[in-house]
Amino acid sequence: MAALSSVPMSRVAGGPMENENGGKADRPCRLTVLGATGSIGTSTLDLVGRNAGLFDVIAVTAQTNARELASLARLHRARAAVIGDETLFAELKEALAGSGIAAMAGPAALVEAALMPADCVMASIVGAAGLKPTFAAASQGRRIALANKECLVSAGDVFTDEVARSGAELLPVDSEHSAAFQALAGADPASIEKIILTASGGPFRTWSREQLQGATPEQALKHPNWSMGAKVTIDSATLMNKGLELIEAFHLFPVGVDALDCVVHPQSIVHCLVSYKDGSVLAQMAPPDMRTPIAVALAWPRRMAAPTEKLDLTRLGSLTFEAPDEVRFPALRVAKAALRRGETAPAVLNAANEVAVAAFLGRRLKFLDIASLVEDTLELAEKQGAIRKAAGLDDILAIDTQARRLAADRLARY
């Protein structure tokens, strides 16, 4: 059993929110968006803008785009806007002049934003940078719409323990986990046979290993179905994303590693299938638009309108499925091994992968070497005793730093 069997399944379903915006019945839902300028952040605010009166935006944050952050803050009448990069404070302040919106800057201010009273926090900062602010939101017992994968991948039990301790509610935003959550609603853990996440297969699904050797960042950034931030798009091309998602699923749902699987489904219509011991298989379907899982998380247990294309199966004609190829896509094999190894192996995997993806985007690493660099880093970390049970968030952050250093050193050999 995953360590977390009691957290989201019991906390998520039938949470305390009363109306269709996740707020109390008599007032709008107070919402903070961490990573507001990103792909998930802007989709979230798009839904907020289309549902006037349902949400009251408290804080919005970003790392570098001060002007866009200020304009989002003004548009949604946020109370505060926080820029992670301190050198941009003056620019943010100037862009907010006369608006009455508080401007703040720096990593500590990101945490402060997460601590401001709110009913729901959208955790959509990319990468391990999202750990501290998301932990801060969790510590307050908030509803957390969790897009950031790294809290579960890197911090795993440490994060879910904090969620359980504080009484926070975790609602998955990653589309496959939102689908699993919906298909699992209320299920007795003993009745679940398998949770099968789907993968689009990315832009290189049909490429040979030889072709993959020469894959460029431009080619890898052209996802066939989803429009997402750069990091997750590269992870989708290597299938590392599916590996990270298996780790997320392990921490979210009350099943063991052997009950988790993935299948390639190029149309990205079915997002997850849950099979039960009586032979029933429940799948969640939706056109590939992140506004659907975001709306699920914001409104649960109700449903809110999302302006997405409606599913027309007759127009699609067929849905196809195939087994993932771990020879052409070794990142999936490496991630599965890290999941089985447990302890801090997924934190090392994630840190090394962030270094590898940045190097690939900077043309310092070949596409297939992303998985090799991550695998090498895991081996080195094991030798150095860095793969062990984590003591807490600070320990995870120290392992993350150590793994990044190991990966950066190793990168010189490629």
Ligand code: NAD
């Ligand atoms: P993105 O790159 O589009 O946006 C990231 C946001 O985080 C931006 O607002 C950026 O300013 C902020 N940010 C970046 N670095 C930061 C730092 N060091 N400190 C503080 N803030 C920082 O990313 P995204 O695609 O929106 O993804 C966000 C998270 O959601 C990721 O963890 C991703 O894996 C996950 N996710 C995304 C999608 C998707 O469709 N985009 C789907 C599933 C899961």
Ligand code: MG
């Ligand atoms: Mg996903």
